[in-house]
Amino acid sequence: MNLDGKTLVVTGVASGIGAATASLLQQNGATVIGVDRNVPAEFSGTFIQGDLSTPEGVAAVADRVPEGVAGLLNIAGVPGTAPWQTVLAVNVFGVRDLTRLLAPKIADGGAVVNLASNVAAGWAARQLEVARFVQAADAAEALAAVAGDPEVTGNSYRFSKECVRWLTQVQASEHLGRVRVNSVSPGPVQTPILEDFKKDHGREKVEGAVALLGRAGQPQDIAEVIAFLLSPQASWINGTDLCVDGGLSAHRTVTTLASAAV
Numbered sequence: 134m135n136l137d138g139k140t141l142v143v144t145g146v147a148s149g150i151g152a153a154t155a156s157l158l159q160q161n162g163a164t165v166i167g168v169d170r171n172v173p174a175e176f177s178g179t180f181i182q183g184d185l186s187t188p189e190g191v192a193a194v195a196d197r198v199p200e201g202v203a204g205l206l207n208i209a210g211v212p213g214t215a216p217w218q219t220v221l222a223v224n225v226f227g228v229r230d231l232t233r234l235l236a237p238k239i240a241d242g243g244a245v246v247n248l249a250s251n252v253a254a255g256w257a258a259r260q261l262e263v264a265r266f267v268q269a270a271d272a273a274e275a276l277a278a279v280a281g282d283p284e285v286t287g288n289s290y291r292f293s294k295e296c297v298r299w300l301t302q303v304q305a306s307e308h309l310g311r312v313r314v315n316s317v318s319p320g321p322v323q324t325p326i327l328e329d330f331k332k333d334h335g336r337e338k339v340e341g342a343v344a345l346l347g348r349a350g351q352p353q354d355i356a357e358v359i360a361f362l363l364s365p366q367a368s369w370i371n372g373t374d375l376c377v378d379g380g381l382s383a384h385r386t387v388t389t390l391a392s393a394a395v
């Protein structure tokens with residue numbers, strides 16, 4: 134892949150998938166503008182320290198990004214062990230609002246990749262709630278509106294990634310013919326967030342899934358797919374999700390249906 138002369142904005146650059154993606158893009162010639170609330174231990178591009186959990190924080194980051202970037206990779210995210218308001222603020226409104234503010238700065242033919250998750254596979258069952266939440270004009274009002282809904286507050290990470298699945302289609306539709314927008318849905322990947330997933334979803338469930346697959350995903354597995362979605366080879370892929378989970382979702386669907394069919 135030749136990314137010479139392209140500048141890409143990568144959020145979540147201080148850890149895990151964001152760090153691996155930034156490094157892969159740089160190895161292929163890209164200039165990377167990294168964004169994170171934490172200062173990365175190893176990162177050689179331009180770094181913007183910022184907090185994507187508030188509209189003000191998002192706007193401050195967007196202000197520092199120059200015109201003409203080739204794409205935006207919304208990789209920063211928080212697990213369901215954080216307060217539900219933070220999970221939804223960063224994973225949904227951080228992605229929505231940063232993309233909204235940076236879209237005019239993305240050159241024609243550019244691309245956006247959002248990080249969803251394989252836990253959002255059933256998102257269509259909650260399509261209306263998801264659409265209502267994502268399109269709320271005011272994030273604080275949207276959070277207040279779901280405060281009494283345990284399906285959302287008790288499963289905030291899953292709901293946030295369901296919102297990312299829908300948001301990706303909304304953004305692709307909004308920028309049709311100019312900027313492509315896709316999401317990637319990883320299964321369990323060996324990064325610091327995995328320990329939080331064990332606390333949130335159950336240690337046995339996560340470790341059982343990894344055992345079934347033979348290994349956890351590695352940040353590089355996801356970075357390669359994100360890089361592909363930016364490439365000219367992916368120029369007809371738009372508004373969709375690529376599940377990168379070693380086959381876990383397929384296996385769960387097959388075994389659930391097979392046992393129901395008995």
Ligand SMILES: NC(=O)c1ccc[n+]([C@@H]2O[C@H](COP(=O)([O-])OP(=O)(O)OC[C@H]3O[C@@H](n4cnc5c(N)ncnc54)[C@H](O)[C@@H]3O)[C@@H](O)[C@H]2O)c1
Pocket residue numbers: 144145146147148149150151168169170171183184185186208209210211223248249250251318319320321322323324325326327330
């Ligand atoms: N690792 C997995 O198993 C897995 C599976 C599915 C989806 N994902 C998604 O992939 C993305 C990357 O996760 P990861 O595994 O690299 O996790 P990670 O914890 O290693 O990295 C997340 C990064 O996001 C940054 N971040 C969090 N809140 C922020 C904020 N308010 N402002 C700015 N930066 C903030 C963190 O500082 C961190 O550097 C996330 O969106 C996550 O939900 C991960």
